Amino acid sequence: MITAITVLGAGTMGLGIAQLFAEHGCQVTLYDPKLQSLNERSLDAAASPSIVFMSDFEKAVTTADLIVEAVPEQLDVKRDVYARLEPLIKPQAIIASNTSTFALRELAANLSFEDRMIVTHFFNPAKHVPLVEIVGLPSTSPAILNEVISLLQHCGKSPVVLNKDIPGFIANRLQAALMREACYLLENGVADARQIDTVVSDGLGLRWALKGPFEIADLGGLDIWAKVTGHLFPELSRSSEAPQSILERAGSGELGVKSGRGFYEYEDGPHASEQLSDRMKQLVSFRTKLDQED
């Protein structure tokens, strides 16, 4: 049974995941080696009697039933964390990575807890977005998956368990496909970032909040979709590299909200994140009401 949860990494995702579990009655330990240098406003906002902040790795992990890893998306950093976990954790502890892109088999290869390791891919803001993608290996016991699914459902989440272990899972593959085309349109001067964002948030995104692409295709008519995909697929970007419009900004320290500038300028980055979180909460609650009316 999962009682004690340790979240590794108190960044954007780790803080939100820790808050989610704490608000649903779990004992949560949040570990980060750079606890002192983290954004004070975010840490204050996350402060809760059920979250213990720690920068002592051994203490943070030895009694945990579930360890959620939310450290940076670098294979060597993640693998190093797992190697440090191996001698310390309880024999039955479950390890869940919040990776956005790595296949589980790559993360878990040759670890002593390979069979007890899964992916739980939360979405930002983790407290409010209902979806969590879950990935196991063929050797993962159904009991482990069921235990984590029950916990997530108890926390109000809608877990989707993938049939196969694939890099990027479902959501990030779809999102990356959209981003490739969005950057292509931007870089070719078809529209600026605001225009492209408006097309998504005022059009496609509103629809997708209610129905996924296959239901939308059914509603539009598959005869039409046969034409749309047939005519447009040859026109779409086929780039297999990260887009210049992202590489150049990231290379010059324009990292988005966290540095004050990305595709847009941010005078108050933490406020922008808080606003997204608040609006997401309201949107999810509104959609829940709509679902109940159906």
Ligand SMILES: NC(=O)c1ccc[n+]([C@@H]2O[C@H](COP(=O)([O-])OP(=O)(O)OC[C@H]3O[C@@H](n4cnc5c(N)ncnc54)[C@H](O)[C@@H]3O)[C@@H](O)[C@H]2O)c1
């Ligand atoms: N940001 C997102 O929208 C998002 C969404 C879904 C999944 N993810 C994934 O979640 C993970 C974390 O992403 P993030 O956006 O929260 O990153 P982040 O950079 O905001 O936070 C990472 C945190 O990990 C800490 N850290 C660094 N090395 C560590 C170590 N060895 N042990 C413990 N903590 C360590 C850092 O100090 C930092 O506080 C990544 O795998 C990322 O791909 C991110």
